[in-house]
Amino acid sequence: MNSLTNRKKVLESKQMNFWERIYLPAIINGLSITMKHFFKKRTTVYYPEEKRSFSENFRGLHSLKRDENGAERCTACGLCALSCPAEAITMTAAERKPGEEHLYREEKYASVYEINMLRCIFCGFCEEACPKAAIYLDGDIAKAGYIRDEFIFGKDKLTEPVIK
């Protein structure tokens, strides 16, 4: 019967000759290919000890920025949370008390600011929405973890350290 597709391949089963039967030439051939690669340039890196350089517009973990005086720029306006397509950001606002001017830039600040890194898709919309230039996705790759709670990043992990 003719095949309908014409894709059928008829295999021929040929008897192997002596050299093919002892396998040695094939093994030597294969090993020589392996040996050749010892002297070639490596294409992999020893992650995490060694890291590839990111492209300039790479979007990694978020960081909450401080201004030139070391005060937090975020005013908890909620525009990042509004623009977030994955709804990964939540925050609670609080009023700055007298004497906290060096900590917070505006009279309102985020007392709680959380990003769920499991939800985040690193689209960078929060960065674009921010009117205060307070959030940037300039960090590293999000690290793996065992517990889901580890992926909810609070202000302790997000806020930039003060430059002394």
Added chain:
Amino acid sequence: MADKIKVTIDGQSVEVEPGTTILNAARQIGGDIVPPAMCYYSKLKGSGGKCRTCLVKVAQGSEKDPRPMPKLVASCQTQVMDGMVVENTTSPEVLEARKGVVEMLLINHPLDCPVCDQAGECDLQNLSFEHGASNSRYEFERRTFDKVDIGDKIQLHMNRCILCYRCVYTADQITEGRVHGVLNRGDQSEISTYISAAIDNDFSGNVIDVCPVGALTDKTFRFKNRVWFTKPVDAHRDCDHEKCSGNVVLWYKGEDVLRVTARKDQYGEVESFICNTCRFEKKATADWTIEGPRKIEETSVISSNHYEMAHPLPVIEKNEVLIEANKKMFHKKIK
């Protein structure tokens, strides 16, 4: 009763009572041709004429005297004449003037919208978004005021004030005994209570609702949440205050009522004033009879992330057969 007079606004004619202002005649037509108003408030006598955002061009003064008016006029103050022809959005001159007015209003406005609780329902924000330029030419320091505490219910941010005088009229006409007004003159004009006395009468909370910007905001809602993260719900209660209607909007976040406001119509004016007990004291669901979700304009940021809206594809909006087939969906969108 005198005969009705005919007035044409942007090519649309309407017959109104003599003595009606151009703005109110335009509101009777409705739609996009209604000039914006920051200071005029139909429920407050004497309001209007301050902000100049409602400027329109009168192309024909009346039937008898068809000469145009030499300058743009404030439509909230100018009364219509028989046969008057008014140009609002059709006149480039008006749009240009309005742009200038917005720039003037924003000269001393701090633009601290990220901090301001009014953001999202702010008339000035909407106005500058629709009519303003994206840049200001102003280079100098903005005028600032010292903070004044006017009580534990109402927060005054004088820096944001655009001096529309609405709250002063409210205090005058709605509440008993005026407790605040405008001090000083010109650039230094300032809304304040006399010698920092606290505002405490039953209706004083209404100044929050009439304020077109974030100058007077609810202290009990201060920094609690952004307006667009809360869910507005119509509700009412039997208020024992004789002047209070008890019809309000509750702004929910989860199960908590964060804020109670009066119901605002499409021009941002309250439908009926409410008393301070309703506004500040009754913040439990048990206090209210819920009527249903508040209808919010689709263009408002408050309705973002609410998924009940239907958005027909552009291809449907153009094809008549598809429009007929998707009538239900369209009906939903318009509502």
